[in-house]
Amino acid sequence: MRNEPLGSKILSGLTVKSLLTEYPNSFQVLDWEGNFVSVTDRFARFLEFEPKEIVGKSILHFTQEDDKENTENTFESLGKNPNIVNFENRLVTKSKEEVWIIWLLIPLRESKIILGFDRDVTIQKDISFEFLLQQQKYKSIFDNLPMGIAITDEKGKIVETNKTARTYFDIQDGELLNRTLNIRKYTLIQPNGTKIYPRKSSLMRALRHKEVIRNLEIGMIKEDKITWFDILATPIPIENFGLAVAFLDITQRRHAEEKIAYMAFFDQLTNLPNRNSLIDKLFPIFEEARRHGNLVGILAIDLDNFKIFNDSRGHDFGDKIIKLVAYRIRESIRVYDLISRQGGDEFTVVLPDLSNERDAAVISEAILDAMTHPFVIDGERIFVNISIGIALYPTDGKDSNTLLKNADSALNLAKSQGKNCYVFFTEELQTVVAERLEIENRMRIAIIENQFTLMYQPKIDLYTKKPVGVEALIRWRHPERGLISPNVFIPISEETGMILAIGEWVIKSAIKTMRVWKDAGIKEISMAVNISTKQFKHERLISTIAENLKLFKVDPHDLEVELTESSVMENADAAVRTMQEIRKLGAKIAIDDFGTGYSSLGYLKKLPISSLKIDRSFVSEITTDKDSKTIIHAVSNLAHNLGLSVVAEGAETEEQVQLLAESGVDQIQGFYFARPMTSEDCLHFLKTELGISD
Numbered sequence: 001m002r003n004e005p006l007g008s009k010i011l012s013g014l015t016v017k018s019l020l021t022e023y024p025n026s027f028q029v030l031d032w033e034g035n036f037v038s039v040t041d042r043f044a045r046f047l048e049f050e051p052k053e054i055v056g057k058s059i060l061h062f063t064q065e066d067d068k069e070n071t072e073n074t075f076e077s078l079g080k081n082p083n084i085v086n087f088e089n090r091l092v093t094k095s096k097e098e099v100w101i102i103w104l105l106i107p108l109r110e111s112k113i114i115l116g117f118d119r120d121v122t123i124q125k126d127i128s129f130e131f132l133l134q135q136q137k138y139k140s141i142f143d144n145l146p147m148g149i150a151i152t153d154e155k156g157k158i159v160e161t162n163k164t165a166r167t168y169f170d171i172q173d174g175e176l177l178n179r180t181l182n183i184r185k186y187t188l189i190q191p192n193g194t195k196i197y198p199r200k201s202s203l204m205r206a207l208r209h210k211e212v213i214r215n216l217e218i219g220m221i222k223e224d225k226i227t228w229f230d231i232l233a234t235p236i237p238i239e240n241f242g243l244a245v246a247f248l249d250i251t252q253r254r255h256a257e258e259k260i261a262y263m264a265f266f267d268q269l270t271n272l273p274n275r276n277s278l279i280d281k282l283f284p285i286f287e288e289a290r291r292h293g294n295l296v297g298i299l300a301i302d303l304d305n306f307k308i309f310n311d312s313r314g315h316d317f318g319d320k321i322i323k324l325v326a327y328r329i330r331e332s333i334r335v336y337d338l339i340s341r342q343g344g345d346e347f348t349v350v351l352p353d354l355s356n357e358r359d360a361a362v363i364s365e366a367i368l369d370a371m372t373h374p375f376v377i378d379g380e381r382i383f384v385n386i387s388i389g390i391a392l393y394p395t396d397g398k399d400s401n402t403l404l405k406n407a408d409s410a411l412n413l414a415k416s417q418g419k420n421c422y423v424f425f426t427e428e429l430q431t432v433v434a435e436r437l438e439i440e441n442r443m444r445i446a447i448i449e450n451q452f453t454l455m456y457q458p459k460i461d462l463y464t465k466k467p468v469g470v471e472a473l474i475r476w477r478h479p480e481r482g483l484i485s486p487n488v489f490i491p492i493s494e495e496t497g498m499i500l501a502i503g504e505w506v507i508k509s510a511i512k513t514m515r516v517w518k519d520a521g522i523k524e525i526s527m528a529v530n531i532s533t534k535q536f537k538h539e540r541l542i543s544t545i546a547e548n549l550k551l552f553k554v555d556p557h558d559l560e561v562e563l564t565e566s567s568v569m570e571n572a573d574a575a576v577r578t579m580q581e582i583r584k585l586g587a588k589i590a591i592d593d594f595g596t597g598y599s600s601l602g603y604l605k606k607l608p609i610s611s612l613k614i615d616r617s618f619v620s621e622i623t624t625d626k627d628s629k630t631i632i633h634a635v636s637n638l639a640h641n642l643g644l645s646v647v648a649e650g651a652e653t654e655e656q657v658q659l660l661a662e663s664g665v666d667q668i669q670g671f672y673f674a675r676p677m678t679s680e681d682c683l684h685f686l687k688t689e690l691g692i693s694d
Contacts, residue, residue: 027040027115027116027117027118028040028043028115028116028118029113029114029115029116030059030075030105030113030114030116031112031113031114032075032078032079032107032112032113032114033058033075033079034058034059034060034071034072034075034114035056035057035058035059036054036055036056036057036058036059037055037113038055039051039054039055043118046093046099046120047062047091047093047094047099048093048094048095049094059071059075059089060072062091062092063089063090063091063092064089064090064091064092064098066090067089067090070087070089070136071087071089074087074105075114078105078107078114082107082109083107084104084105084106084107085103085104085105085107086102086103086104086105087102087103087105088100088101088102088103088121089101089103098122099120099122100120100121100122101118101119101120101121102118102119102121103116103117103118103119104116104117104119105117145162145164146164146249147164147246147247147248147249148161148162148164148165148166148167148168148169148229148246148247148248148249149161149162149164149165149244149245149246149247150165150244150245150247151236151241151242151243151244151245152180152207152241152242152243152244152245153240153241153242154207154240154241154242155180155242156180156203156204156207156242156243157177157179157180157242158177158179158180159177159241161177164247165247168220168227168229168247168249169185169186170185186220186221186222187220187221188201188218188219188220188221189218189219189220189221189226190217190218190219191217191219196218202216202231203231203233203243203245206233206235206243207235207242207243210235211235212233212234212235213231213232213233213234214232215230215232216230216231216232216233217229217230217231217250217254218231226251227249227251228249228250228251228254229247229248229249229250230247230248230250231245231246231247231248232245232246232248233245233246264276265277265280267340267341269319269322269323269341270322270323270326270341272326272330272339272340272341272347273338273339273340273341274340274341274342274343275340275342275343275348277340278338278340278342278348278350278400279400279404281338281350282350282400282403283400285338285350285352286393286394286398286399286400288352288353289352289353289393289394290394292353294352294353294354294355295354295355295356295357295359295360295392295393295394295395296350296351296352296353296354296392296393296403297349297350297351297354297359297360297363297390297391297392297393298348298349298350298351298390298391298392298393298403298404298406298407299348299349299350299351299360299363299364299367299388299389299390299407299422300346300348300388300389300390300391300404300407300408300410300411301329301346301347301348301349301367301386301387301388301411302345302346302347302386302387302411302415303321303322303325303345303384303385303386304384304385304386304387304415304419304420305385305419306318306321306344306345306384309321309382317377317378318345320377320378321375321377321382321384322341322345324375324377325345325347325371325375325384325386326339326341326347328367328370328371329347329349329367329370331370332363332366332367332369332370333349333351333363333366333367334351334363336352336353337349337350337351337352337363338350338352348404348407349363349367351363354392355495356436356495357392357424357436358436358437358440358492358495359495360390360392360424361390361422361424361436361437364388364390364422365422367386367388368386368388368420368421368422371384371385371386385419385420386420387411387414387415387419387420387421387422387423388411388414388421388422388423389407389408389409389410389411389412389413389414389422389423389425390407390410390422390423390424390425391403391404391406391407391409391410391424391425392424392425395426396425396426406425407425409425410423410424410425411423436492439484439488439489439492440492440496440498442478443476443489443492443493443496443498444498446476446478447498447501447502447505451476451477451478451479452474452475452476452477452502452505453474453475453476453477453678454472454473454474454475454506454509454510454513454679455472455473455474455475455676455677455678456470456471456472456473456513456676456677456678456679456682457470457471457473457669457674457675457676457677458470458669458673458674458682458685458686458689459471459528459647459667459668459669460667460668460669460673460674461666461667462657462660462661462665462666462667462668463666466689466690467525467674467685467686467689467690468524468525468526468667469525469526469527469528469560469667470525470526470527470528470682470686471527471528471529471530471562471669472506472509472510472513472527472528472529472530473486473530473676474486474490474502474506475676476489490532494532494533494534497534499532499534499535500534500535500538500540503531503532503535504535504540504544506529506530507529507544507545507548508544508548510527510529510559511527511548511549511551511552511554511559512548512552513527513679514527514552514554514558514559515552515553515554516679516683517683517686518554520683520687521687521692522683522686522687522690522692524690525558525686526557526558526559526560526588527558527559527560528560528561528562528590529559529560529561529562530562530592531561531562531563531567532567533564533566533567533570536563536567536568536575536578537574537578541578541582542578542581542582542585545559545561545582545585545587546585549585549587555586556585556586556587557586557587557588559586559587559588560587560588560589560590560610560611561582561587561588561589561590562589562590562591562592562613563575563579563589563590563591563592564591564592564593565591565592565593565594566593568591568607572606575607576606576607576608579607579608579609580608582608583608588609588610588611589607589608589609589610590609590610590611590612590613590647591607591609591611591612591613592613593613593615594612594613594614594615594635604638604642605642609644610644610645611639611644611645611646611647611666611667612635612639612644612645612646612647613646613647613648613649613669614632614635614646614647614648614649614665615649616649616650616670617650618631618632619632619648619649619650619651619656619660619670620650620652620656622656622659622660622663623653623655623656623659629659629663632648632660632663632665633663633664636663636664636665637664640664645666645667646664646665646666646667647665647666647667647668647669648660648665648667648668648669648670649669649670650669650670651668651669651670651671651672651673652670652671652672653672654672656670656672657672
């Protein structure tokens with residue numbers, strides 16, 4: 001055994017012996033350093049040597065001089081990272097001829113040997129040479145370029161990284177990775193500062209759809225510092241592989257760009273964005289508004305008579321005024337509004353996500369109000385007035401230049417109307433906003449002076465033709481303008497938050513009326529109260545209902561809370577919790593305007609409700625539209641299968657009532673049986689229909 005050749009010792013493993021026996025002319029055996037341990041007769045004849053002349057010698061001994069470095073690098077790499085490798089080199093025969101060989105090297109870790117499958121491709125020299133160049137380029141790029149590179153499998157798991165990538169992401173050499181594109185050690189952010197959530201990342205999308213990514217910038221937060229990368233990702237067209245991802249550190253470049261951008265896009269006096277910066281940001285704001293159906297306000301602001309300050313006190317004094325005005329404007333607007341200085345004494349404010357024109361007017365009034373207080377400059381009290389022109393996207397224009405021009409036109413009109421005011425670009429819009437603001441102001445007075453009242457509309461059981469409940473409907477009796485429709489004031493009360501005070505008043509008044517009717521002998525009639533979306537979300541809703549039920553000693557089972565389908569489904573899980581609290585009090589719950597929202601049957605089963613109210617739009621078309629009749633019939637079947645009753649609103653004719661009965665509706669609410677009435681008239685109606693004597 002002592003004289004047994006080294007090759008025999010290495011080849012003593014059963015697996016290798018079996019391979020040699022089974023495939024005697026298929027592969028060569030090399031050790032970890034690239035020395036031939038065993039060669040086939042075929043291979044020896046190919047190189048024009050005897051086998052004994054090859055065994056024991058390094059593959060480099062037979063390698064063409066220009067290919068030695070690549071061959072040596074290949075075996076060194078195998079020693080460090082023993083994975084199956086394809087590579088190509090040129091060998092020199094005994095007669096000094098060059099032959100091209102493609103090798104498939106299979107390292108066996110336990111035996112510390114390499115099985116080398118060789119293939120003569122001399123006749124494909126040009127193709128082989130290109131292949132060799134690509135291999136060399138790959139190694140050079142992967143190992144030496146100052147760019148992090150990561151290779152993933154088809155599921156996004158990182159299977160290989162280069163030295164630079166390991167430095168970026170604190171990966172130790174030889175560390176067995178258990179990371180994917182979905183699991184990260186550090187927080188990643190987008191250029192706008194928002195966090196990148198792993199499963200929604202561009203890299204994961206590229207992996208799933210086999211897409212190429214270029215010029216993707218991401219920031220990595222590490223030790224309270226942000227390293228910025230430019231990302232290139234490309235699919236690897238090899239089975240079981242995913243993406244090749246390159247990370248180029250652009251932190252210094254980004255800092256330089258930010259400095260240049262600041263100088264190019266920010267006003268040096270106020271540190272506000274300038275006109276260039278503003279225009280650059282407008283397009284995405286407009287796109288966001290378009291997607292959500294919102295408005296964007298553009299306010300053109302100019303100081304009144306500013307030239308007088310500059311001419312009489314000097315430009316330094318004027319600069320101090322500009323800085324203070326900029327501060328007050330910024331403090332008067334919302335945190336996500338944009339303010340920029342256009343130059344001189346001109347400012348522009350952008351108001352994203354406006355629900356209506358009134359919002360722009362309210363913010364403009366806040367800015368004007370902020371200027372009513374004096375500025376103190378060098379111990380002197382100075383009063384400064386401003387004028388504001390308002391243009392709205394998309395009403396007054398759909399691009400930045402048009403909107404800015406129209407806002408300037410409105411500003412000039414404000415100047416001509418006496419200054420220290422705001423003006424909309426269109427006269428019609430000015431009138432609409434003035435009307436909305438007037439209604440808002442009158443509503444505040446109406447709450448104080450108790451101008452709101454409740455009307456009551458009975459609900460009739462279709463089978464007994466007797467009243468089984470009423471719905472409380474709010475009305476506004478204005479002392480000068482008469483009856484104002486809820487369609488006018490309810491949306492404004494929602495926007496301003498006054499709906500909370502009005503809603504609490506409605507709950508209290510309706511429950512108080514129930515007490516009066518109970519005392520008058522009305523026992524089996526329920527009272528339905530509409531709850532707005534904002535009130536439904538408010539923390540005081542449950543306590544308001546509970547306190548008034550207790551105050552007026554009313555049985556909670558006689559109260560029915562009506563919620564719109566859309567308000568419930570806006571946040572279904574939270575809605576279910578609130579509804580359960582209402583049911584714990586003992587009150588019933590109905591879904592109003594059913595069929596106009598977007599509820600799912602899955603959630604409908606979870607909702608703790610007692611009835612569905614079919615929207616009046618379906619009822620009004622039941623005699624003329626076959627689809628409406630089908631929908632009502634389907635809703636009735638659905639409700640009854642869930643143990644719910646069905647109420648139809650807006651029935652006005654005998655034919656409608658007859659079709660509703662045929663469709664399975666349980667109760668009717670509409671002019672056919674009864675219009676909304678005062679508390680006294682409704683009490684008389686109920687007594688008459690129920691046969692209760694006074």
